[in-house]
Amino acid sequence: MIAFIRQLLSSLTVLGLVIMLLFFAACLLARILRKDLWQSRVLRDLTSLMQRYGLWFAFVVAVLAMSGSLFFSDVVGWEPCRLCWYQRIAIYPAVVLLGVAIYRDDRSVTKYLYPLIFIGGAIALYQYSMQQFPALIAETCALTGGTSCTTAPERAFGIITIPLMSLTSCLLMWMFSGFATLQPRSWWKFWTH
Numbered sequence: 001m002i003a004f005i006r007q008l009l010s011s012l013t014v015l016g017l018v019i020m021l022l023f024f025a026a027c028l029l030a031r032i033l034r035k036d037l038w039q040s041r042v043l044r045d046l047t048s049l050m051q052r053y054g055l056w057f058a059f060v061v062a063v064l065a066m067s068g069s070l071f072f073s074d075v076v077g078w079e080p081c082r083l084c085w086y087q088r089i090a091i092y093p094a095v096v097l098l099g100v101a102i103y104r105d106d107r108s109v110t111k112y113l114y115p116l117i118f119i120g121g122a123i124a125l126y127q128y129s130m131q132q133f134p135a136l137i138a139e140t141c142a143l144t145g146g147t148s149c150t151t152a153p154e155r156a157f158g159i160i161t162i163p164l165m166s167l168t169s170c171l172l173m174w175m176f177s178g179f180a181t182l183q184p185r186s187w188w189k190f191w192t193h
Helices: 002-033 041-075 082-104 107-132 162-181 184-192
Strands: none
Touching (some): 002 041, 002 162, 041 082, 041 107, 041 162, 082 162, 107 162
16 A cells, blocks of 8 residues: 555656646747647636636645655655755645635735745755755755655655655646636736747
8 A cells, every 4th residue: 555655646746747847838839939829729728727726736736745745754654854844844834825725715825825835846956956966965964863865765767756746746836826826818928929
């Protein structure tokens, strides 16, 4: 069961990365072709869906990120390093913020959410780069005899570590909550003009 959940979390990370890559590829293509993608019914419907349920999608990502981190530390038994704790401090409040925003239908939650997920994402990016290029980092960040931030207990699919999962979660929360708070035409206007 533990192996299945670990594989599921890794697969969800890959799915999140693919979603983001497709989104940015569509935006880049629209920018290069200078096409108004809003004219496409499929994209208009997708944007409408994202605008209506973006906070819910971001909330699900936040819950999965929090649950995944607790799973790895409390069920699998991996001790979080210092940078992992900082990422948790940035991501855990997102669950509460997004839950309250959904309950109150408050689309201005990004004012409070973005600083947290940008800080968490920056720390995750730093730690992931430490793990990918350990020779560039001279010291480890281990707490008194604790876990080193440069070692990855497991690499799913050869590249997916816990910091990459954290970074993907932060980017997805940013993307989903951004769609929920912006007018669709203004979003595409940037990319097409």
